[in-house]
Amino acid sequence: MLEPSADELRDWGNSVTQFMIDYLGGLRDRPAYRHTSSREIRGRLDSTLPIRGTDFNSLLKVLRETIVPFSRQNAHPRMFGYVQSPGTPIGAFADLLASTLNANLTIWRSAPAPVELERLTIDWIRQILGFPAEADGLFVSGGSMANLAALGAARHARDDSLGRLRMYASNATHFSIAKAAALLGIGRENIRHVAVDESFRMQVDDLVAKINADLASDYIPFCVVANAGTVDTGAVDSLREIREIADRFQLWMHVDGSYGAFAILAESARRLFAGVEQADSIALDPHKWLYLPVDVGCVIYRDPEAARAAFAHEAEYTRMFGEEADEAFV
Amino acid sequence: MLEPSADELRDWGNSVTQFMIDYLGGLRDRPAYRHTSSREIRGRLDSTLPIRGTDFNSLLKVLRETIVPFSRQNAHPRMFGYVQSPGTPIGAFADLLASTLNANLTIWRSAPAPVELERLTIDWIRQILGFPAEADGLFVSGGSMANLAALGAARHARDDSLGRLRMYASNATHFSIAKAAALLGIGRENIRHVAVDESFRMQVDDLVAKINADLASDYIPFCVVANAGTVDTGAVDSLREIREIADRFQLWMHVDGSYGAFAILAESARRLFAGVEQADSIALDPHKWLYLPVDVGCVIYRDPEAARAAFAHEAEYTRMFGEEADEAFV
Incomplete structure (x- = not known):
């Protein structure tokens, strides 16, 4: 996982791009904020100190099923909280390039x-x-x-x-x-x-x-x-x-x-x-x-x-x- | 550019993934470090305060032609400088998701x-x-x-x-x-x-x-x-x-x-x-x-x-x- 092949990179790239398209496209259908508790979120995360790596798609599944639904959607049109700019795709791609x-x-x-x-x-x-x-x-x-x-x-x-x-x-x-x-x-x-x-x-x-x-x-x-x-x-x-x-x-x-x-x-x-x-x-x-x-x-x-x-x-x-x-x- | 369509996002995603594949794949053929000067790099960047946006591919071109060649390649196998871990694809994709x-x-x-x-x-x-x-x-x-x-x-x-x-x-x-x-x-x-x-x-x-x-x-x-x-x-x-x-x-x-x-x-x-x-x-x-x-x-x-x-x-x-x-x- 530390030295992925070109094919793996292409798969990962497609997966994160599709994630972004789905997330931004479906944003209006989500609640801007969901009432929850610390305990509820912890119960959904595997809290064990990991000894082995996890495959890319499993990580993306955690993001999709647990992190996103239990986040505040800053880019949501009904996000009326205090100043917090939404993420922009251009900024997200720039972050990927910077971290490369x-x-x-x-x-x-x-x-x-x-x-x-x-x-x-x-x-x-x-x-x-x-x-x-x-x-x-x-x-x-x-x-x-x-x-x-x-x-x-x-x-x-x-x-x-x-x-x-x-x-x-x-x-x-x-x-x-x-x-x-x-x-x-x-x-x-x-x-x-x-x-x-x-x-x-x-x-x-x-x-x-x-x-x-x-x-x-x-x-x-x-x-x-x-x-x-x-x-x-x-x-x-x-x-x-x-x-x-x-x-x-x-x-x-x-x-x-x-x-x-x-x-x-x-x-x-x-x-x-x-x-x-x-x-x-x-x-x-x-x-x-x-x-x-x-x-x-x-x-x-x-x-x-x-x-x-x-x-x-x-x-x-x-x-x-x-x-x-x-x-x-x- | 602030609200790209799904097709644009797919294009951008493909471009940055291809950039990453090319960059990591060609790393051994680059010098780990290139002698240069502040003046030389500045001469290659458009220093005017921009009034309008730039299209995605032009930005990627600046990255490919000016930023990458005039950076130290931390992931290069002959990078013998002081501690600086190379970027990893998994970390770069995580950064994209976090910034989304x-x-x-x-x-x-x-x-x-x-x-x-x-x-x-x-x-x-x-x-x-x-x-x-x-x-x-x-x-x-x-x-x-x-x-x-x-x-x-x-x-x-x-x-x-x-x-x-x-x-x-x-x-x-x-x-x-x-x-x-x-x-x-x-x-x-x-x-x-x-x-x-x-x-x-x-x-x-x-x-x-x-x-x-x-x-x-x-x-x-x-x-x-x-x-x-x-x-x-x-x-x-x-x-x-x-x-x-x-x-x-x-x-x-x-x-x-x-x-x-x-x-x-x-x-x-x-x-x-x-x-x-x-x-x-x-x-x-x-x-x-x-x-x-x-x-x-x-x-x-x-x-x-x-x-x-x-x-x-x-x-x-x-x-x-x-x-x-x-x-x-x-």
């Missing part, structure tokens, strides 16, 4: 062309958002990781280990920001929750008041998180105003655009995002409104050197000699 | 059967390693994330924000441990590098000496990282001895098994891992010796409550009522 190559993109020399593809597509996202040409970024596993990575760079830029760093985000901010603050050792207690107005946008006068109060108490304000589409209501904070305040107090400005920032592609919504290109970092989730397979998040840094300073590390086996900067381990 | 469903496994109710599959396979890994039935874990994006998650839980268990926490790892430890310490706010300077013996295994007397010296200087020793297969030489530390020392000084014992721990499946190597099931956490990379597609890492916690305490968060839209513990948001 199984490239390791952690270093240019491991996968030259796949790394260039990542750089190219990151640059497209940079252009969509209007960031300057020097901005750069990378793909991560999701919006939470993108927020963590950006806040990690922000914290590194204002290194202080005495629990005096303070960051600011509105009440409507996604919980991954608080989790990132906890994980990074900033501490949940050092997030100041700024009040929102009737449209659930950050009240900038409350932001300024909180920063001034912290300065007066010997804290170190270092970062403000603006929302470009909150998860609860889609509110977009006043990015230009927040940038001005960030400049005034020398704060890192991070934008959490995981839920909504790709709405900038719509002419009608574009004005909401004015100033986004002035952020120091932004988190995005291409697996939401770009309909890519989970899990692909993205972080863009206006000054990629700030991220490099936070994350670079040199190990014996990652060292390269005589290479161009473009081909370095980053 | 595009399940979101962050919460049980988003994807009941896929979450149960994750739990089942995590439990298989638990059994392979010999951890007690109460142990639990999850899949993450790779070994570095698994190390970060485990050390995050360890740090949370001994919360101190004054820069006094100290952790211990041998000189031969992977750099992701130092990066995790930096990211978590523990500080790179608070990793104590324990000397190794002639087999590159941690010298436990040096470990004890360093812990005692730190205690004498008012630091708080909280964690020791043992290696179950170092990246440079595959050395496995004396896990039982390290467990004893961890118990004596009340340290969290984390094992980095990302590179080598699945060697426990080989009867001949099994004895090297004696005591691994006593660790508080272990990081693994199923995408290495289990030949799964990148990127799948795994972290197992002996006491999953410790991880829950570090990572749980309740948000309005994640709250559930009247559900069984097995079906909760975790």
Whole structure:
């Protein structure tokens, strides 16, 4: 099964394609969600640690009879749950191709062309958002990781280990920001929750008041998180105003655009995002409104050197000699 | 292209299957690695931000003519680079199926059967390693994330924000441990590098000496990282001895098994891992010796409550009522 023949591959390819055709074609006739329990599903799966392999068709049977019926059908026209893009055939085939190559993109020399593809597509996202040409970024596993990575760079830029760093985000901010603050050792207690107005946008006068109060108490304000589409209501904070305040107090400005920032592609919504290109970092989730397979998040840094300073590390086996900067381990 | 017909899907399925057959069949005739430059590859890619879609066959042509030739062929019989498992057809087809469903496994109710599959396979890994039935874990994006998650839980268990926490790892430890310490706010300077013996295994007397010296200087020793297969030489530390020392000084014992721990499946190597099931956490990379597609890492916690305490968060839209513990948001 590890080295199938061409004929076997053809059979498998036909089987998965037929599965996809049947699944997508029959989606409207399924319930979008089926009430079930953990116990019911476990009872249908063979839970024994397998010692031998299983043939391809038996695996597909488990998928067809147990996994699919007991999944939420994200592509169903009556799937009214929170944001979750359906899988698309083009994305699924792309995943098959990517896993056939199984490239390791952690270093240019491991996968030259796949790394260039990542750089190219990151640059497209940079252009969509209007960031300057020097901005750069990378793909991560999701919006939470993108927020963590950006806040990690922000914290590194204002290194202080005495629990005096303070960051600011509105009440409507996604919980991954608080989790990132906890994980990074900033501490949940050092997030100041700024009040929102009737449209659930950050009240900038409350932001300024909180920063001034912290300065007066010997804290170190270092970062403000603006929302470009909150998860609860889609509110977009006043990015230009927040940038001005960030400049005034020398704060890192991070934008959490995981839920909504790709709405900038719509002419009608574009004005909401004015100033986004002035952020120091932004988190995005291409697996939401770009309909890519989970899990692909993205972080863009206006000054990629700030991220490099936070994350670079040199190990014996990652060292390269005589290479161009473009081909370095980053 | 977002809603292809059954005939289009059949065409695409045939094309990608044929691609896979050609690629795997012709692998021995390709160079494992081709000297190239960033500039050369970029010159071959259309770098314009695309406004319209591209047809499927044109995308496959780019893959065939530019991406594949300028990739490292990890499955090539003469690929002598560092650990990187080749893609397997079975894994590639599984990726296609997973992306067709595009399940979101962050919460049980988003994807009941896929979450149960994750739990089942995590439990298989638990059994392979010999951890007690109460142990639990999850899949993450790779070994570095698994190390970060485990050390995050360890740090949370001994919360101190004054820069006094100290952790211990041998000189031969992977750099992701130092990066995790930096990211978590523990500080790179608070990793104590324990000397190794002639087999590159941690010298436990040096470990004890360093812990005692730190205690004498008012630091708080909280964690020791043992290696179950170092990246440079595959050395496995004396896990039982390290467990004893961890118990004596009340340290969290984390094992980095990302590179080598699945060697426990080989009867001949099994004895090297004696005591691994006593660790508080272990990081693994199923995408290495289990030949799964990148990127799948795994972290197992002996006491999953410790991880829950570090990572749980309740948000309005994640709250559930009247559900069984097995079906909760975790």
